[in-house]
Amino acid sequence: MGFPTQIEFELARRRARRTAKRYLAWFLERYRRAPFEVIGTEESAALDLDGYEFIGYIDRLDRDDRTGAVTVIDYKTGTIAESAVQYRDDVASFVDFQLPFYYWVRTACGDRVGRLMLVPLKDPRLEVRPIELEVVPLPAPRPSYDAPGGTIGIDELERAKVRMIELARMLSDERIESFPVTSDPEVCTYCAYRDACRNRPQLCEERFAH
């Protein structure tokens, strides 16, 4: 079942059904605007980058019927960037590598990847409003702050790829004495080693109410 209790499973199932309705509504609307073909789901993604093998799974791949360009789609059930510019910042600051990695995987497979998309599925009350970035060859202009759509340059995706290789080298080739301790005590809630840890960050009051 994967849930600690039956009630959590039942409530998650109901939420999933509601989310699915909204998702389907968005899916159909998107198709009406610009027809496409779903060419892959849960597609295995593996790529050798400078001798380091990276693997992943792409939630969905669409091919635009008119242009032939491929869109890489990742479903998100957690918190995601709230705008295209925020997502680009996450890529630029090497916080997020997932979509850039998928871009390179599909490019290596011969696809012309035209778009990267994050589809939020967290809140069943909200209409599906994806973060969508068009891949452009030139350095892309910065979109307006809260727009869900925007562009991302290939140069930015290239920098993400280089950084992935650097990190892989660091993890596998270099001797890492220790990892820095997180400063966020909330993260410790999910750690299997919290009772073993002698360096847990100190709790402090949240700065903003929730």
Place this chain on the structure above:
Amino acid sequence: MNAAASATDDQSRAIAYPFDAASLAIAGPPGTGKSLALIRRALRAHGEGRTVLLSAASERGVAQLRERLDGLEPLGRIRCEPIDQLAFGLVRRHRREREPACESVPIDDVAAARVLEEVGLQLFSLEWSEFISSEIDPEITGMRAPERFAAAAYRLIRKLRAALISPQDFRAACFRGATAFYGKPPNFSSPELFMDTQQKYRDSLHVTPAELARQHSRELDLIKILVRLYEAYAAALWARGLLTPVEALYQATHLLREVPSLREPALGGIDVALIDDAQDLVPAQFAFLQALFGERLHGVTFAGDEGQATRTFAGARPDQAFGNASETITLTFVQRGDPAIVRAAAQVVARSSAAGAAPVEFYRAESLRDEARFVAATAAARIAAGTPPGEIAVIVRNLRCAQGLIDALLARNIPVDVAGEMNLYEFAAAQDGLAALSALADPYRHDRLLRNLEAPWLNLSDASIAQLCGEPPDAQAMLFELPDDEIDETQPRWDRKRDLRLGRNVVYGEADAGLSDEARQRIGRFRGARQRWEQLERRLDLRVLARTILEETVLATAGNGARGRFTGALVCRLMARIDAFVRRRPLATLDDFLAEADAVAQADPELVLLEPGRAGCVRVLDVEAAKGAEFDCVFLPDVRAGAFPRYYVPEAFLFTPRYGMIPKENVGDARSARTAKFTYVLFRLKTRERYYAEERRAFYCAATRARERLYVSASGRPTKGMGAPELLEELRGGLTG
């Protein structure tokens, strides 16, 4: 206590007030000698041959009264004990007469919350017949996280018990409230309501009749579930003879109302009762006193300060004692402490300017660490200048966030004691203690064993630990494959192969060949100690065994200095817990204690208390633990919006006798995050304003613990004070003009 110090006129009037009159209230701001007047009144009653109950709203208050009576002549007829002790005695005697086989057992809130979790198991596994027959829909507010739902339900039930509201009364009030609200909904378009509501919740006011009907239906399901849980919880406590202090008061009060002849045996000869911190009394305490002394409370004296009522959101009703008293004597002369500090603190409550200067120093630090260093450095300077450490207090709003302050003080070798709402098992020393005990009881408990390996008594390097976690080159092949379990990485036992491998390497030395000489010797000594403990376990009492293990591990490596003594004090508290556990369960094993400790470690932080420990230390306290105490010098750190005062975060569901249940989260096919009722009731009851008024009173209470000097500090930049007030800036602005 200086019994000979002269009383003020008001104090003398209070002391001399007749005992056979109806209730007396002794009120007044901090430092005016209310508790002293109460104690002197108790001594007068004792001198007249009366038997006296001297008590307080909380156990902490009772302990302080006992301390003040220390050193006086034996006072055989003054019973200084919590009010619920009388209640417990009555219930136990009555129950024993009717059911000799059933022994009433006192339990704390942590144990009671576990009883509720147990009765809730069938709810969370959807085994109630009402779910199967679709009589109740389980999709109710808060249910997405069952553990938190259970914790919120326990807090609600505890308040209901403290307010003497039975499951039947609760059900009736809830259905009445729901009918009244949904039968004639309020005007959700009211401009005042709209403006008062935060923008992100305004969509909850856009409700259609159909949506309201849907929310009504969800609320009815919530009511049915909570009523059933409440009934099952009360029945479980009764069946097992378990009594929390509030439960004892609840049952005793009902018993006295039904059988008035039990009143005299319950009193046990007590003629008069004197109750301190009366602003913190809950209805059950007040009603029990009325059941004993009559509606008009003849012979009862209350002392307290409504300006320090900091427990109203926990169910306290200051108006009971002070609103119903036949006579109120207000003490006005500030006997101890600097009146200027009291005035300055009062301005925060009244949100006005103070008259004149006050010995208050402000500090705004760059960071929490910087602020902690300031507090420690200033405390050290005061100690060097002659202030005894025991006369310095650091009072915080949330003790769980005080670790940085504690570390900063210990780093300067300043002795520290901690008291307040805090789980002992959050401290590293207590976790080390559990790890050491676990090494004997269950060496395959991976996280605890790892903690041992890194702990000062073993102090192995990361490389050695990595070696011990790995497969030795000549590992024996397993005879059978372990079944694949579903992985929940938040649980300590999610990887049995990993657990077995580390355990075997440590206990049997299977990886010793790969260790350095030093590491091998250390692990060998530990292995030897463990074998010796195994031998001792067969013949020693659990308390002695645990003490032996802790002395050879945590205490042996605690070191000298303030940090070592702090560690030692925490270990002493752990040993006291073990002692208490063995008294309750004489046949229990070390495994049993560790299981209990695990359960307590996971308990709702609001339910666990750390009592004061050593004298002669700088006291790090929360506001409740500081009540009634006084110090030459007080630090109030982290006085910033969100910390002190804390932000108002409403529970998953609220209850009032008028509105019934008020669910927060809008569940099901909802458009808005919150229910319309919740948004409306928060506006109508001005709950946020009342909450921040209580936070101001908490600040007032904390600040007025200082006799000579008050330091108020915060870190980072202040906000504009829109979400929650910036009390440091208000105080600073008021004092400096």
